[in-house]
Amino acid sequence: MGRIHAPINPCDESAIINHHSAKPANPQLLLILGSTLTVVAILAIVTYLLVRERGSAAQAAARAASNIVQLIDADVLRNVELYDQAVKGLIEASQRPDLASVPPQVRHLALFDRSSTTSHRGDVLLLDRQGDVIADSLSIKPRMDNFSDREYFQAHLHDPSPRLMISRPFKARRAPHPWLIGFSRRVSSADGEFLGVAAAAMRLSYFDALFKTLNVGKGSSVNLISTAGILLAQQPPLAEELVGKNFGNRPNFIRILHEGEGSFTSVSSVDGAERLYTFSQVGELPLIVVVALSTDDVYRAWRHTASLVGLATGVLCLIVLWLTWLLSRELRLRLRAEEELAELAATDSLTGVANRRALDEALQREWARAQRSGKPLSLLMIDADHFKAFNDRHGHPVGDQALRQLAQVIGDSIRRPGDMAARYGGEEFAVVLPETDEHGALNLAQKIRAAMAAQAPFKGDAQAITVSIGASTTSPPSEGTVEQLLRKADQALYQAKHEGRDRAVHASLAPTRTRA
Template identity: 60%
Template sequence: MTARRPTHLPGTTGRPELMVILGSSLTVIAILCIVTFLLIREHAYAQHTATRSATTIAQLIDADVLRTVELYDLTLQGLIAAAQRDDLKQVSPQIRHLVLFDRSTTARFKGDILLLDKHGDVLADSSLIEPKPGNFADRDYFLAHVFNRDTGMFISRPFKPRCDCDDADEWRISFSRRISSPTGEFLGVAVASMRISYFEQLFNSLDVGTDSTLAIINDEGFLLAQKPFLRDNTIGTNFASRPNVVRMLKERSGTFEGVSSVDREQRLYTFTRVGNLPLTVIVALSIDEVFATWNRTAIVISGATGVLCIGLLWLAWLLCRELRLRQYAERELAQLAATDSLTGVANRRTLDQALRHEWFRAQRSTQPLSLLMIDADHFKAFNDRHGHQAGDVALRNLAEVIRANVHRPADLVARYGGEEFSVVLAETDSEGARQIAEHIRLAVERLPLVGADVLPMTVSIGIATWTTASEITLEQLLFSADKALYQAKEGGRNRVVCAG
């Protein structure tokens, strides 16, 4: 049973705060998705730019090294061609030296240029007209030409020269070619060494950042040059077993991110093979440097986005709170508009709406609908004797008794006007309505007396019921219930009368 049935005002149906929460959440998600997409795109662009820059640096190194190696190869070919001339054996040592090493002056950072016989002994030295005795049969370049006639130009591992000269501690690499007879017999080796300081000068002309590195390795994984030099990472160290180097030597060129096995730093590796030479240029950019600008931008944008999203959610929360307060106020106003202020039951306006609603529902469901009209007996005399204040108390007590005997939530108790009340009983036939009416009448009789010299409060009740067998309108139902109430009063009051 409910004594009051709330009336919804426009704008109070539904949950607008849920729409605000949903809308603000979707907006925040959209903002986060857009910002994330933009940051990911900028991250990819930063990586692409760094890769393109590293590729350009690698190509510059590649081109310079190729030119330098080509000069050394021309020097070796000129030395071999001159050494195979029979007429040089008849000239003086000075002239023979000039002819043999005529092209060696064009080679940059050159070290010794030697002509070795088939046993590895020195036949000619670019630095001396009369060469010092020496044997280089144990060098890797000599062994490579002895056992392979198709080696072509061979680039050696890094080595230090065997001399007491000032630059004896300076690393070098050598370029060599096999000297063969017309029948292919091995006659010796022409070899030209180059100081590795060439690579240092070349690397110093290129700016790759403070934490990034440049390096050149050969196909065996030996380090030929590096900028900057790292601790425990000297020239001539073999890195063939390192995972990054294994990948570079296998793929020959490309780009990937990896962790350096030397300093454990995350780096962006770009590597390329130097032409057809057994050399690989490596540009290892520091990830921190590559994404330094992006990181600063990401922090600023993420912070601003976070503040914006928090602000939106906070405003949404404030708006939801205001909407809830407004809904609460509207419900209170609607409740006040639907309730009789004196008795706390529904008022006449709510009664009319509920009765019309139940009437149409009964028409659709063909279930009976009953209406009780209740009037307090001799209330005017009671009010005159005890005053309006006592009369108001009596009416509130009467309303409470009626409400206590109407138990179903769908039923409605309302004040019709003055001392008259109405009860709408959905899906209730006349017999059920009579039982409820009798319970109400008896309960009213048991109300405590206001004064010892008055009779107990009583009520007269008229009942009208609509069924499918009835051919009456809603107005006629009201009239029948009111007529039955009049008959109850005419019949002596304190009784229940059903409309015939």
């Protein structure tokens, strides 16, 4: 027997349409897919442009910061060189043998030039090997003081190199005790013996005055740091406890020291704020200028633009989606109307099963499929017995009710989605059974026949309406045609009626039908 699966209701209009014609590509789905891709493309393009603009804003800020760094580099380098020249001049003059015999005023003028008295310059001192002051830029008679405890003095004492040394910030011993940094060199004899130290002090107020002219914005800063990590100066001005603090172990400073020059964005280890750091070493000096710009300032204009563009893009995408929804709804209504028209064109209006046109199309389609797959195809022809007499006895309305009952019984009996019930004409119905052999067709025919016989009789009748069923089967490959399959089923139906009705007969050669 052929396979029997889930039932199908002959009044199920979607099943009839599936038999009637294959569904085309869903235009509603294509519209939604196209609109979705459009929205995704818009968002991708806008995102790419905004990201590129953000990068451009960072590059522009880095270029501006780099210009500030270069200006500070040049100014600091020029002033440090002036201090270094003053220290070198002091060393050279102090080693002239003829200075010892000249008056103190002349000796003072020879050792110190007028630049030693500029507003931001502290003391310029010449110290002997014990650290005692032997020449002082502030007075002709040297003060009675000893600086052997200073870091720079101890460094020169143990380091024979004549290099310029820049000290940590320290407070002056004289009131009002300003913060200073020292520039010093070792004084040595011809054979390298330590003779003392020449030192010049610069007030940190110089850097405050230099940086004060620069407006880098709120949350940003300009910094001067030694290569040892000592913070020397900053704008905004440093808090007292930060002057001279060592930042040498901070990740950002380590990166700055390693790269030497450039820019990067990172989070500050001091306050946790994100900043754009641009930096450069001051010539060959052990000093680094760092401009740290707050990314809030760097990206403020970009964020404003991004907000407007994002809002406009969001509105545009919502409009596209809204229009898509409107078009989708219109397409859905149109498809529904087309489906209803297709249902009307393929459905028998009285019984709700497929009509003759749909049956012919289904037979052609299933015949071709059976030839390709090599699977059997069966057809049932079902006819209500003595229906003309029943119609004359009960009238057409009751006759129509009986036909609907027969259609319902057929629909309840077939089990597979591919099976199809149709009204062939008048009181005659047909059932197309793909992949069903002779035994399966006969079993289903007997089931339909028995189900009709078990129905309640109509008022005034002794028994229910019975049916005669003719079945035919083709098993590919076959040289037959659809018309021959129909003819065999019709011949089997004739034979069932000829043998007494209320029975099912499979196709066999029989005389031409002359139905009573």
